[in-house]
Amino acid sequence: MTPTITAFERSPDGGKGLARDTRVRWALEEVGQPYKVRLVSFRAMKEPAHLALHPFGQIPTYEEGDLALFETGAIVFHIAERHAGLLPDGANARSRAITWMFAALNTVEPPILELVTAKILEGDKPWSKERLPLVKDRVRDRLMEVSSGLNAVESSSHCAKRPVNILYSGSRLWWSHIRAPVADVAGGKPAEGCVDRWGARCGARRLGR
Numbered sequence: 702m703t704p705t706i707t708a709f710e711r712s713p714d715g716g717k718g719l720a721r722d723t724r725v726r727w728a729l730e731e732v733g734q735p736y737k738v739r740l741v742s743f744r745a746m747k748e749p750a751h752l753a754l755h756p757f758g759q760i761p762t763y764e765e766g767d768l769a770l771f772e773t774g775a776i777v778f779h780i781a782e783r784h785a786g787l788l789p790d791g792a793n794a795r796s797r798a799i800t801w802m803f804a805a806l807n808t809v810e811p812p813i814l815e816l817v818t819a820k821i822l823e824g825d826k827p828w829s830k831e832r833l834p835l836v837k838d839r840v841r842d843r844l845m846e847v848s849s850g851l852n853a854v855e856s857s858s859h860c861a862k863r864p865v866n867i868l869y870s871g872s873r874l875w876w877s878h879i880r881a882p883v884a885d886v887a888g889g890k891p892a893e894g895c896v897d898r899w900g901a902r903c904g905a906r907r908l909g910r
């Protein structure tokens with residue numbers, strides 16, 4: 702059955718792929734699963750029909766027969782469990798890849814969201830100028846940690862036998878959302894290390910619209 706996902710009718714980024722439906726599209730395209738997209742307006746997202754799919758009135762959602770899912774982590778994990786190619790076969794390698802998925806959502810994304818909030822929602826507050834550098838520092842520190850962690854993973858012997866992009870493609874796709882804040886934190890210059898290399902691969906990926 703062809704799944705249907707939801708996405709913004711008018712994405713605030715003008716279609717650059719920064720909205721979270723990108724993660725789900727990526728996972729589906731990576732495994733070669735065709736899908737349909739239903740575009741929703743900001744108003745429709747808060748109406749009962751959409752709230753029945755997503756209790757927080759957000760995108761993306763995922764419908765497949767009588768299954769309806771929300772939360773990109775759960776959706777991508779669902780796809781990865783049903784199709785080969787996103788997660789490795791070996792039990793330990795699989796758990797490692799899932800660890801990085803959780804890390805992306807639970808440890809890396811929060812400070813990035815804080816930066817987005819500080820810039821977009823709080824940028825006009827009198828204290829914003831003082832707070833912003835602190836928030837940026839936290840993002841930079843976290844990204845440095847990610848970069849060291851991924852460099853260690855790439856150079857470790859258990860990865861040498863397998864292309865890292867396959868081993869980690871289930872988690873790699875999360876980094877698509879890191880590139881913009883990285884460029885921002887680094888003053889527009891590319892960041893060093895894995896984060897930027899992976900971000901570049903993510904950014905270069907074509908997504909069907």
Ligand SMILES: N[C@@H](CCC(=O)N[C@@H](CS)C(=O)NCC(=O)O)C(=O)O
Binds near residue numbers: 719758759760771773
């Ligand atoms: N934790 C959720 C976050 C979903 C989310 O924040 N979606 C954004 C678009 S990227 C949204 O719908 N924002 C509109 C709103 O919250 O009203 C996930 O990963 O799926």
